[in-house]
Amino acid sequence: MNSPEPVHTAKVTLQVGERQFNTTRENLVRESPFFAALLSENGGHTQQDGSYFVDADGDLFEHILRYLRRGVYPIFYDKLKGHDYALYLALLQEAKYFGIELLQNWLENKNYLQAVKITYTYEGAHDKTENGPPVASLTTPANTEVEWLNIHFRAEKGWICPHEISSHRLDVGKCVMYSRNRGEIQGRYAHYTTREGFIKKCTTTFDNSVCTLSPAILSDTESLLPPPYIREE
Structure with a gap:
């Protein structure tokens, strides 16, 4: 029993x-x-x-x-x-x-x-587009939302390095020699649209x-x- x-x-x-x-x-x-x-x-x-x-x-x-x-x-x-x-x-x-x-x-x-806590942070930021498409991106956690504030655009012309070496943007001669010595395609000038402003990040966290x-x-x-x-x- x-x-x-x-x-x-x-x-x-x-x-x-x-x-x-x-x-x-x-x-x-x-x-x-x-x-x-x-x-x-x-x-x-x-x-x-x-x-x-x-x-x-x-x-x-x-x-x-x-x-x-x-x-x-x-x-x-x-x-x-x-x-x-x-x-x-x-x-x-x-x-x-x-x-x-x-x-x-x-x-x-x-x-x-x-x-539930929401944190707001602000930081200056800019990105560039070449003939329209964006060439810069911003990665954030899933609990963070991003908003651009005080945006303004400025047109400018700059050098594009085919090897994506950032220092070559400011030293065209060095970029040309780098490509020439390797027998590779040369860089070129292109028109950019620069977006500048502030990024507001809104992050939501949970305090267990x-x-x-x-x-x-x-x-x-x-x-x-x-x-x-x-x-x-």
Whole structure:
């Protein structure tokens, strides 16, 4: 005969709205007085399939359960739209309903604003085009956007080295001799359009430390719970 599962690791099935979730009792009661009471001996009754019914929004509860499992605060941020404040507000109400004090405080204090940081840097820059096509490029990380500011164009004429040796642009004679000694094609003069201005770089970074509940705090959350959490056998 199989021995019963320890109370703290017992599997629990929740029917939240139209959605069903499987987790453990420990995950649910560690921070939530609501679930500590629901899953106590004198708590709520299970449905025919053994699940507990919770009258709440299943889509929002997905974020609640993710937090209860790992102690990671939620970030709802889109590169184009920014933070989803409506979702933060809705989740705050759920945190209050379930009595999850740490999550409630984090949302009320808008700590999510400290998790996503945007840094702006400005630097002078220029590139050249020869008869239209660009001959210079700028490589940036995926989280950085670049915008040209105060752009102006200037037409000029310059020497093109066929070997792409930058010093030959300023020393035509040296370039000619270099090519002649090798019996290779000579360089030539060409018209350029120079684009000059400032580059604004916008870099978005994510500070994971703002969203992670420290293990020390997580282990102390049991003290936040009312007596129903302490189950005597």
